[in-house]
Amino acid sequence: MSWFKGLKYLVAAASALAPLALVVPVFAMSGGCGGECASCHSITLQEAGSLLKGIGVVKDVKPAEVRGLYEVTFEQQGNSGVAYVDYSKKYIIAGQAFDIASRQPVGANAPAAKQQERLDPKTLSSNDALVMGNPKGKKKLFVFTDPECPYCAKAHGELKKLAALEPDLAIYIKLFPLKMHPNAYDKSRVILAAKSLELLENSFAGKALPAATEATPKKPVDETIRFAAAAGINSTPTLVLPDGRVLPGFKDAATMQKLLTGTN
Structure with a gap:
């Protein structure tokens, strides 16, 4: 055997x-x-x-x-x-x-938690996140992203448009590698260690990233994975709006702007 x-x-x-x-x-x-x-x-x-x-x-x-x-x-x-x-x-x-x-x-x-419709915004940490838009913005949008997810790549371009439309918005990108993408975990470690939006965009574009080593931290990615599991977040991209609403799936810039202003 x-x-x-x-x-x-x-x-x-x-x-x-x-x-x-x-x-x-x-x-x-x-x-x-x-x-x-x-x-x-x-x-x-x-x-x-x-x-x-x-x-x-x-x-x-x-x-x-x-x-x-x-x-x-x-x-x-x-x-x-x-x-x-x-x-x-x-x-x-x-x-x-x-x-x-x-x-x-x-x-x-452990069984997957049921996805929550709303989270307490205070439980979301901006630590170990990539920042897009205005780092000092009063409005905060959290995005759970997988560096190998094609929908996340598409959403990333829309987030750039949204940042231009909303100058008082801080967008925190939490790297959340899914098990279906075998290289996403190490890519997330490398991207977060460098705090680099450019590396994330390179990954979305299919470009090679520096290899992860034993010295590349795991904890920042592991903590996001644990948070997502507890909140029932199991897909990417997933948005968490300033009021705590959890919205999985791709949204274009115009739709996200309406969600931020409460008109959708």
Whole structure:
């Protein structure tokens, strides 16, 4: 049995036994850490790829919500999956991790939140966003964008027109890479690290970007992904208007201007 087939078997078995996962405690560590796990334990993308090279191509690795485990996202033949590796890097766990109190999956297997129709504007951070228009503008428009999304590329041109029409508008572009675009995550990291609208526009134009490295920060992109997941934002482009209304999908400049002025 191959590694990947074996893993799929374990996933199926874990799914069948999911009810037990709600009541049987699993201890990932015999001792435990009192502080930040990352200060003692770490794993690189390359290291995870080497450990799991028989399973598939590792696309991401990060600390799991269950202390003592890394959550690994991998792909093989166009299919994606999630597994867990313990801090000793000797064991792999297939299946879902559940929160006992809510009885809901956690991590990458967590169910998607329902998209909210309106958000509290105060919960939206302009940190780790690209700024278009007037940085000191009193009106604030947030746009969730994927650097490989063709609709986002089209919307970007309309946002430029909108910025010219609305001189008191600050447009904050939050880079939100979708899983369907395998290179979008690293491109988002590179673009945000450089704080460069030009790099974003190069990506939309199909031009090559500098390669992401281990030193290219992940946290700014990960925080946007987490925020979007909690708000139920799952497509790009998605607008969040100054009054908090959440509007997915492409809008031209004229329509966006009407939405900003409350005439649409």
